[in-house]
Amino acid sequence: MSATQKTSRTPRRYGMVIDLDRCTGCGACVIACAAENNVAPGAARENDRNSISLLRVFTLNNPTAAGRRTAFLPMMCMQCEHETPCVTVCPQQAVELDVLSGIVEQMPQRCLGCRYCMTACPYHARSFNWGDPSWPAGMEATLNPAVAPRMRGVVEKCDFCQSRLHAAQDAAAVNGSLDPGIYTPACVEACPTQAITFGDWNDPEGALAKSGETFAWLEGLGTQPKVRYRSGQNWLHEMAERGGAAPAKEERHG
Amino acid sequence: MRVLIAFLLGLAGSLAFGWWGFPQLLYQREPQPLQYNHKIHIEKGSMECSSCHEVAADGQFAGIPRTASCGACHAEPLGKTEAEKILVTSYVAPERELDWKVYSRQPMNVRFSHAVHVNKAAMKCEECHGGRGSATAAEPFYRNRVTGESRNVWGPRMIRVGLKPGEGMKMSDCESCHEQKGVSAGCLGCHR
Amino acid sequence: MADMAWVPTTMLDRKFVPRGVTRCTPARFSLWLTPWCLLLGLGLWAAYLCLRDGLLHTNMDNRFAFGLWIFLDLAIIAFGGGAFFSGVLLYFFKLKELNAVIRSAVLIGFLCYSGAVTVLAIDVGQPLRAWFTFWHPNAHSMLTEVTFCITLYLCVLAVEYLPVLLRNRQFRKIPSFLVFEWELHKLIPVLAGIGAFLSFFHQGSLGGLYGVLRGRPFAFRESFGIWPTTFFLFVLSAMAVGPSFLLIMTRVAEWVTRKRLVLESVYVRLARVSGWMLTFYVLLKSIDTMVWLNSTSRRGGFLPWEYYSWEPFGVWILFVEIGLFGFVPALWLMRAGKVNTSWLIAPALLACAGVALNRYVLTVQTLSLATLPFDEFLSYTPSWQEVAVFGGVVAYGVIVYSVLYRYTRLFPQEQER
Amino acid sequence: MAIGRRELLGLAGGAAVGGALSPVPWKLLDDSAIWTQNWSWTPTPVRGPVTEKFGLCTLCAAGCGVKARCGSAGVFGVAPAAEHATGGGALCPVVYGAHQLPYHPRRLRTAIVNGHAVETKEAIAEVARRLEAAGAKAAILDERPGRIVSALYDRIARAKGGTVVTLAQVEDRSLRTMEDLAGMGPGTLGYDFEHAALILSVGAPLLDSWGSTGRMSRLWSRRVETGKPVFVHAGSHWSRTAQLADRALILRPGSEAALVAALAGKLAIEPAAEITGLSPASLSDLALRLREQAPALVVGGGEAASSGLPEATERMIAALNVAIGALGRAGGIVMRRPLTGAPQPPQYLDRVPDHSLDLLVHEASSAGIVAPEALLRRKLAAKGTLVRLSAFLPEAFGPNDVLIPSTTFLEGAEDARGARDAAVETWSYSDGLSSVPASALPPAEFAAQLAEALQVKVESYEELRKARAAAIVAAKRGHVYRHAGGERAEATDLEKFEAAMAEGAVWVDEPVEPGPLRAKIDAVDWSAGRPEQPSLIAVASSPRGSLSVLPAVPLASKLDRETRLYAVPGEVRMNPRTARELNLRPGDSVLVSTPFGETRGRVRCDAAAIPGQLELGACGDGSQLVLEAMGAAEPGAGPTQAAQIRRS
Structure with missing residues (x-):
C-alpha cells in the first residue's frame, strides 16, 4: 500500500519523493545536512560505519546490462508510519511519532544509548555518537543556533530539519496560526538538480500528490515509509522490490 | 534505647543536611551586572514588556535586549543612581553587551517559541515569568553547580510544591500546563 | 568490626570459615584469587576507559550496534536461569534433592544477573540516564520489560541469598541478624515464586527483543498476543540450560576444591530435568523455524535461503544449533541415571553451547545480514576493551563465588573426598 | 559514654533512612542526568537573532551567489542564492561546509619567509625586493582573472616588466584552443549548452x-x-x-x-x-x-x-x-563580449617556458582551482621564489618560499567575473560577510601593499570598482539580477546599480546574437596514433574544491570517508577481481606508479569499481601527489595514466 492512499493519522504527514533519475550523487545534500544539524566534521577514526550520517548517499550498480550503469540513492530516516520499528522498541520514549507532523522524533536528551532502535531500523538511518563530538578550536562559531549539538552516547537521526519546522511555526504563529505549512529542509534546499521534493502526503493538491508513481525500499516489511522514490529505470524498481541482498556469486562487473 | 537515640541522631543529621545544607552547597550565587528596575521602566517610562523583549515579524524572539537598544534612551544618564552611571559609562558608551544572568534560561536543547505562546496562545508574560516584570531590583541569581542551570528552572525550594509562576520551569511544568490546555506539542515541539 | 583489627589474618580467616568443613590456607586461597583479581583489574580499567571517553573504545559501530557484550548478557542470563528454575522445582514441585544446590544456584543466578547489569551499564552510552526507563517507561518496548524485571529480580536474588550470608558464623553472633534471617527464611518460597514470575518475563522479553524486530526479517517472528515466539523459546531454553549450567558449575567446583559437594543423585536429577526441558524446547524451536522459513520471512519479502548464503553462516549453523547442540544433548541428558554420571558434563556443555549459539545467532547473525538489497554482509571483531570487560565480569563471578564458597556453606552435602 | 558497634550501626541506619527522606539522592539523580545533557565539553551555539545575507562564493572563478545565514557568532549556514545567473541556484557540495574554512586547523596566521615567521609588512617588503630583482622574470599567477584585483596585478607586473599568468582549468582547455584557431582573444568564447x-x-x-x-x-x-x-x-x-x-x-x-x-x-x-x-x-x-x-x-x-x-x-x-x-x-560555441573595464587577459602558465621565472606570486585564495604544485615549481628557475598569498598552510613549501596569510570564504571584499564556460559575462561583488582576521590580507589589500612597497602608483580597490561599475552602466547592456526580491532591473543608473550590487546582486551581460564565426582548421593534423593498451589504468576524480593546494572543507570527509561517494584519500579503490588478479588484499599498503609519479595508499575493494582501473583518492589533503602521478603538470598527459602497482 502506498503512503499516498492511507488515511490520515496526523494533521500533517511530511514526506519526500526523491527522483533517482535526477540525483547525480554529488553529495551536496550530505554536507548541507551535516552543516545544518551541527554534525561535527569527521575525526580521523571516522568512516562510513561509525560516523554521524543523518543522510547518506549510496551508490547502486545496475546488475543488468541495460540502462544507466549507476544510480545514487540518498537515504535518510524514512519516517515510517506504521508499526514504526524504532518507536516501539525504545525503552524510555526517546523515539516517538510526532502527533502533528508525522515525523519520527528522536530525543537525544532522553536517549540512554542502548542502540536498540539502531538494530530495529531496516534502513540503518540512525547514527550513534561513539565519542564526544568535537570541532576544531574556534569552529563552534559556525554552529547553527537553532539546533542543539548532541552529546556522546546517544543516537541521532534525520528529523526533517526540525529547526526549520520550528522557524516556520514561529513565523506562522505571528499571524495567529499553528500550522507551519510546507517548509524546506536543508537537503531539499541544497540539491542542485532538485531531485528531492518535500511536502505533505495529506495535501491532495501538494507536490507529493503530483509526484506520480513512486516506490519505497523494503515495502514488504509493511512499515509504510513516508520517504518514497521515483525512477524511470526498471532495474531500480526490481532492486527495491527484492528484500535482502544476495551475495554476489561474482563481482557485478564482468 | 541508646541504639534508638543513635538512630534518631543519624536521622536528624542527614535530614538537616539534606534539607538545609545541601541546597547551600548545590547553588552558587552570582551577581547581576547591574541593578535593573523593571518597575520604573513600566511606570515612568510607560513601556511594555514587548518594548524591549519583542517578537520579530518572522517569529524570532529577541530575548534580552542588546545594549544598543538601551542606548536609545540611555545615551546620557537619566538619573543619579549608581546603576545609571555604570550603564552609560561601562556599557552604552563603549558598546559592550551586558552579561545578564537569565533566570528563565533553559538548556540548549529546549526550544521555547515566544511567538506561539504570546501571539497564538495570547498568554501573558506573567503566566510564566511571574512578577519579575514589576520588580524594582534584580533578584539574586543562583546557578546549580551540577547542571549549570538557573535555580528558577527547578524552583526555589527542594520540594517542588506550591510553585508560583516564574519559579518552576522544568519540563513537567510545561507539560502540566499543556495538559490543562489540551495542547500536545510532542517531544520535538519543545526540543531541538 | 573494630575489636578484631589486631587479630592476625589467618585467625580472622578461620573465624569466618563455617564449622564442620575444611578450607585451604589463606595463602593458597590468595594464590587462587590473584589471577582473577588481575583479570578483574583489567576489566575495570577497560570499563573506566569506556565511561571516560565513550564507546569509541569498542569496535561496535552504527551497523553492529550490539556486540560481544549483548551476546554475553543474553548467554549468562540464560545460564543464570538455573536459579529461578531450581527454585520452582524445589519449592513448588518439591524436588528435595535440589536443596543440595539451591544456594549455589541462587548465588550463580545473582552473579550472572549482576554481571549482566554491570556490563549493560557500560554498554549503554549514557548510564547516568538509565533510570529514565523507570521514570518514562515505554510500555510497548520489550527492553522496558527486561529492565524492570531484571532489576527487580536482582533484588529478589539478593534477598534470597541474604539468609545464606547471614548464616555465617560471625554474623550469627548478632541476634537481630539471626531473627532477620529466620523471618527472611520463611519468605523464601514466596520470593522464589516472585522470582520465577519475574524471570519468566525477562527471559521471555530478552527473546522478544529480537522477535519484534520487524525491520530485521532474520529475527522477526510471529507473535501470540504481544509476545513473539522467541519470547517463549527463550523462557524454555533458559529453563533447559539452567540445570545443565548448575551441573557444570558444581562439577567444576568439585574439581577445583577436590571435594565431593553433592550426591550423585543430584546430578542425575539436574540432568534429567534439563534433558526433558531441552527436548521440549528443541521440538518447539524446530516448529518455529519451519513456520518462520516458510511463512513469516517470505511475507516480509525475504527468501530464507538468502540468510544462509553468506559465509560463514551457512545452513550448517541451523543444524548445529538444533541437532548437535539440541537433540543430541537432550536425549543424552534424559538418559541420566542409565549412563555414567561423570560423563553427564559433556551433554550439559553441549546444551549450554546450543543456547549460547542461539543467542549468538540472534545477536550477531541478525546484525551481519543485510536488509537493503544493495547492502553488504558485515563483520565485526571485538576490541580488547570489550574482551577485557567480558573477562572482568567472569573474574568477578569467580572471585565472589570463591569467597562465598569459603565463608558460607554453599553446599549442605559438602564432604571431604 | 562508650559508643559500641550497635550505636554506630544505629547511627548509620538513621543516617541512611534520613538520607533517603532528604532531597540529596533524588535531586542529584535528576541533576546528574541534566548534567549529561548539557555538560560543558559539548559546545553550545551562541544564542541570538538569525539574519540572511547575500555573499559571493570565492571557491572558484565562477563566483556563485550564496545566501548565508548569520547568527551572533558569524555565518553558520550556506544556501544557494535563488536562481543566480552564474550558479543557476545551486552550489557545489563543498560550499555547504565552506563557512567552516576560516576555522580550519591549518589556517595560516603569520607570514613566513624562508621558513621563519615574520611580520606581514616585512614579508611584503621582501616580496617587493625580489620582484624588483626578478624584473621580466617575475610573474603573478592570478587564478581568477577579470576581477578588480586583476587590474592591480596587471599594473604591478607591467610596471616592473613582469607578466600576469593564469591556470588553464578543465573548462578552459577546449575553449582556448578554439579561440586560438578562430583568432580570438582569450575569454571570448563560451558554451551555449542551454540550446544544445x-x-x-x-x-x-x-x-x-x-x-x-x-x-x-x-x-x-x-x-x-x-x-x-x-x-x-x-x-x-x-x-x-x-x-x-x-x-x-x-x-x-x-x-x-x-x-x-x-x-x-x-x-x-x-x-x-x-x-x-x-x-x-x-x-x-x-x-x-x-x-x-x-544543435x-x-x-x-x-x-x-x-x-x-x-x-x-x-x-x-x-x-x-x-x-x-x-x-x-545557438546551442554551440558562442561569442561573448569581454567584461567592460577588465584588463588584458593573462597568458596561461602551462605555456610559459619551464624554469624561466625567478619569482612567481601565486594568489592561492581559491579552493576550487586546481594548481598542481609540480607545474608551479617547474616554471621556476633553480632557487626561484614562490610567493603564496594563502589562507592556509600549504602541504609543502620550499626553502625559498614566502607565505602571506590571506582571507578565505566570505571574508573581506571580493568580486567575481563568472564562470569560464558561460555564454555571457557576469559580474558581482561582495564586501564579505565575516570579519577579516587581524593577520589576514584580502587580495586587494595585498596588491595595494605590494604596489606601495614597489612605489607603483595604483588606484584603490574602491576606485577601480566604481570605475568598472560606471563603465558597465555607461555601456547600457545587460541587466542586474537581485536575489533578495528575485527581480531583474536595467543597469542604467550608477547609484541604483551600486546599491543593488552591494546587496549581492549580479550583473549579467546580454548574449551576443549568434553569428557565423571562422576558424582556421585546415592546418589541423588528423593523424591519430595507436596507443598501447595498459593492463592497469589510474584515475582520480573528486568534487570541486578538493584538488587544490588548500586543505579540504572539514565536512568533505562526509563525501569520501563517511559516505564513500568519492575515493578516500590514501586509498586505492579497485574491483575485488582486480585485487585478486594482482594478488592484493584489502588494507595492503601499495605504491601506485605512473609514468609521471608515484602515490601511496591502501587497497580498498569495492564491487562498484571497474576491473583494471585503480581509483586514486584525491580529496583534500595529499591531493598534490595524486595530481602529480596523474600528470596534471604535464601538458596533454591525458585523463588516465597507465599504472603499475606493488606492495610497499
Whole structure:
C-alpha cells in the first residue's frame, strides 16, 4: 500500500519523493545536512560505519546490462508510519511519532544509548555518537543556533530539519496560526538538480500528490515509509522490490 | 534505647543536611551586572514588556535586549543612581553587551517559541515569568553547580510544591500546563 | 568490626570459615584469587576507559550496534536461569534433592544477573540516564520489560541469598541478624515464586527483543498476543540450560576444591530435568523455524535461503544449533541415571553451547545480514576493551563465588573426598 | 559514654533512612542526568537573532551567489542564492561546509619567509625586493582573472616588466584552443549548452563539478523532464559523468584522437573502431547523431585531476565542432563580449617556458582551482621564489618560499567575473560577510601593499570598482539580477546599480546574437596514433574544491570517508577481481606508479569499481601527489595514466 492512499493519522504527514533519475550523487545534500544539524566534521577514526550520517548517499550498480550503469540513492530516516520499528522498541520514549507532523522524533536528551532502535531500523538511518563530538578550536562559531549539538552516547537521526519546522511555526504563529505549512529542509534546499521534493502526503493538491508513481525500499516489511522514490529505470524498481541482498556469486562487473 | 537515640541522631543529621545544607552547597550565587528596575521602566517610562523583549515579524524572539537598544534612551544618564552611571559609562558608551544572568534560561536543547505562546496562545508574560516584570531590583541569581542551570528552572525550594509562576520551569511544568490546555506539542515541539 | 583489627589474618580467616568443613590456607586461597583479581583489574580499567571517553573504545559501530557484550548478557542470563528454575522445582514441585544446590544456584543466578547489569551499564552510552526507563517507561518496548524485571529480580536474588550470608558464623553472633534471617527464611518460597514470575518475563522479553524486530526479517517472528515466539523459546531454553549450567558449575567446583559437594543423585536429577526441558524446547524451536522459513520471512519479502548464503553462516549453523547442540544433548541428558554420571558434563556443555549459539545467532547473525538489497554482509571483531570487560565480569563471578564458597556453606552435602 | 558497634550501626541506619527522606539522592539523580545533557565539553551555539545575507562564493572563478545565514557568532549556514545567473541556484557540495574554512586547523596566521615567521609588512617588503630583482622574470599567477584585483596585478607586473599568468582549468582547455584557431582573444568564447540538443563530452567530467555546478545541474535536471540535451560521454574510464550519461563509450586510454578523427570523417570507421575498442556501429551511429541531432557540440578537456588531452587532440575537437557547425551557432560555441573595464587577459602558465621565472606570486585564495604544485615549481628557475598569498598552510613549501596569510570564504571584499564556460559575462561583488582576521590580507589589500612597497602608483580597490561599475552602466547592456526580491532591473543608473550590487546582486551581460564565426582548421593534423593498451589504468576524480593546494572543507570527509561517494584519500579503490588478479588484499599498503609519479595508499575493494582501473583518492589533503602521478603538470598527459602497482 502506498503512503499516498492511507488515511490520515496526523494533521500533517511530511514526506519526500526523491527522483533517482535526477540525483547525480554529488553529495551536496550530505554536507548541507551535516552543516545544518551541527554534525561535527569527521575525526580521523571516522568512516562510513561509525560516523554521524543523518543522510547518506549510496551508490547502486545496475546488475543488468541495460540502462544507466549507476544510480545514487540518498537515504535518510524514512519516517515510517506504521508499526514504526524504532518507536516501539525504545525503552524510555526517546523515539516517538510526532502527533502533528508525522515525523519520527528522536530525543537525544532522553536517549540512554542502548542502540536498540539502531538494530530495529531496516534502513540503518540512525547514527550513534561513539565519542564526544568535537570541532576544531574556534569552529563552534559556525554552529547553527537553532539546533542543539548532541552529546556522546546517544543516537541521532534525520528529523526533517526540525529547526526549520520550528522557524516556520514561529513565523506562522505571528499571524495567529499553528500550522507551519510546507517548509524546506536543508537537503531539499541544497540539491542542485532538485531531485528531492518535500511536502505533505495529506495535501491532495501538494507536490507529493503530483509526484506520480513512486516506490519505497523494503515495502514488504509493511512499515509504510513516508520517504518514497521515483525512477524511470526498471532495474531500480526490481532492486527495491527484492528484500535482502544476495551475495554476489561474482563481482557485478564482468 | 541508646541504639534508638543513635538512630534518631543519624536521622536528624542527614535530614538537616539534606534539607538545609545541601541546597547551600548545590547553588552558587552570582551577581547581576547591574541593578535593573523593571518597575520604573513600566511606570515612568510607560513601556511594555514587548518594548524591549519583542517578537520579530518572522517569529524570532529577541530575548534580552542588546545594549544598543538601551542606548536609545540611555545615551546620557537619566538619573543619579549608581546603576545609571555604570550603564552609560561601562556599557552604552563603549558598546559592550551586558552579561545578564537569565533566570528563565533553559538548556540548549529546549526550544521555547515566544511567538506561539504570546501571539497564538495570547498568554501573558506573567503566566510564566511571574512578577519579575514589576520588580524594582534584580533578584539574586543562583546557578546549580551540577547542571549549570538557573535555580528558577527547578524552583526555589527542594520540594517542588506550591510553585508560583516564574519559579518552576522544568519540563513537567510545561507539560502540566499543556495538559490543562489540551495542547500536545510532542517531544520535538519543545526540543531541538 | 573494630575489636578484631589486631587479630592476625589467618585467625580472622578461620573465624569466618563455617564449622564442620575444611578450607585451604589463606595463602593458597590468595594464590587462587590473584589471577582473577588481575583479570578483574583489567576489566575495570577497560570499563573506566569506556565511561571516560565513550564507546569509541569498542569496535561496535552504527551497523553492529550490539556486540560481544549483548551476546554475553543474553548467554549468562540464560545460564543464570538455573536459579529461578531450581527454585520452582524445589519449592513448588518439591524436588528435595535440589536443596543440595539451591544456594549455589541462587548465588550463580545473582552473579550472572549482576554481571549482566554491570556490563549493560557500560554498554549503554549514557548510564547516568538509565533510570529514565523507570521514570518514562515505554510500555510497548520489550527492553522496558527486561529492565524492570531484571532489576527487580536482582533484588529478589539478593534477598534470597541474604539468609545464606547471614548464616555465617560471625554474623550469627548478632541476634537481630539471626531473627532477620529466620523471618527472611520463611519468605523464601514466596520470593522464589516472585522470582520465577519475574524471570519468566525477562527471559521471555530478552527473546522478544529480537522477535519484534520487524525491520530485521532474520529475527522477526510471529507473535501470540504481544509476545513473539522467541519470547517463549527463550523462557524454555533458559529453563533447559539452567540445570545443565548448575551441573557444570558444581562439577567444576568439585574439581577445583577436590571435594565431593553433592550426591550423585543430584546430578542425575539436574540432568534429567534439563534433558526433558531441552527436548521440549528443541521440538518447539524446530516448529518455529519451519513456520518462520516458510511463512513469516517470505511475507516480509525475504527468501530464507538468502540468510544462509553468506559465509560463514551457512545452513550448517541451523543444524548445529538444533541437532548437535539440541537433540543430541537432550536425549543424552534424559538418559541420566542409565549412563555414567561423570560423563553427564559433556551433554550439559553441549546444551549450554546450543543456547549460547542461539543467542549468538540472534545477536550477531541478525546484525551481519543485510536488509537493503544493495547492502553488504558485515563483520565485526571485538576490541580488547570489550574482551577485557567480558573477562572482568567472569573474574568477578569467580572471585565472589570463591569467597562465598569459603565463608558460607554453599553446599549442605559438602564432604571431604 | 562508650559508643559500641550497635550505636554506630544505629547511627548509620538513621543516617541512611534520613538520607533517603532528604532531597540529596533524588535531586542529584535528576541533576546528574541534566548534567549529561548539557555538560560543558559539548559546545553550545551562541544564542541570538538569525539574519540572511547575500555573499559571493570565492571557491572558484565562477563566483556563485550564496545566501548565508548569520547568527551572533558569524555565518553558520550556506544556501544557494535563488536562481543566480552564474550558479543557476545551486552550489557545489563543498560550499555547504565552506563557512567552516576560516576555522580550519591549518589556517595560516603569520607570514613566513624562508621558513621563519615574520611580520606581514616585512614579508611584503621582501616580496617587493625580489620582484624588483626578478624584473621580466617575475610573474603573478592570478587564478581568477577579470576581477578588480586583476587590474592591480596587471599594473604591478607591467610596471616592473613582469607578466600576469593564469591556470588553464578543465573548462578552459577546449575553449582556448578554439579561440586560438578562430583568432580570438582569450575569454571570448563560451558554451551555449542551454540550446544544445546533444552534448558529447570527450573525457570532460561535465556532470561532476564542471563549470558552474548549478548550470550543469539545471541542464541535467531539465534533461529528465524534456529529454534534452542528450549527454553522450566518451572517455577512457568509468568516470561519474560516464556513469550518469545517457550513453557512455569507454575508449582505450589515449585513443580520443582516433575517436574524434572518425567522428569528423577523417579516419575510416573500421580502423577507428579497432584503435578505440568501440564497435563500428556505435561509432558511425554517434557520427550520424552529431550531425542530425542539431544543435550538437563537443567538449574536451579531460578530467580536472589531469592536464587534459594533448593539444593536437584538442585541435581536432575544435575542428570537429566547426565541422558539425557548432561554432557560432545557438546551442554551440558562442561569442561573448569581454567584461567592460577588465584588463588584458593573462597568458596561461602551462605555456610559459619551464624554469624561466625567478619569482612567481601565486594568489592561492581559491579552493576550487586546481594548481598542481609540480607545474608551479617547474616554471621556476633553480632557487626561484614562490610567493603564496594563502589562507592556509600549504602541504609543502620550499626553502625559498614566502607565505602571506590571506582571507578565505566570505571574508573581506571580493568580486567575481563568472564562470569560464558561460555564454555571457557576469559580474558581482561582495564586501564579505565575516570579519577579516587581524593577520589576514584580502587580495586587494595585498596588491595595494605590494604596489606601495614597489612605489607603483595604483588606484584603490574602491576606485577601480566604481570605475568598472560606471563603465558597465555607461555601456547600457545587460541587466542586474537581485536575489533578495528575485527581480531583474536595467543597469542604467550608477547609484541604483551600486546599491543593488552591494546587496549581492549580479550583473549579467546580454548574449551576443549568434553569428557565423571562422576558424582556421585546415592546418589541423588528423593523424591519430595507436596507443598501447595498459593492463592497469589510474584515475582520480573528486568534487570541486578538493584538488587544490588548500586543505579540504572539514565536512568533505562526509563525501569520501563517511559516505564513500568519492575515493578516500590514501586509498586505492579497485574491483575485488582486480585485487585478486594482482594478488592484493584489502588494507595492503601499495605504491601506485605512473609514468609521471608515484602515490601511496591502501587497497580498498569495492564491487562498484571497474576491473583494471585503480581509483586514486584525491580529496583534500595529499591531493598534490595524486595530481602529480596523474600528470596534471604535464601538458596533454591525458585523463588516465597507465599504472603499475606493488606492495610497499
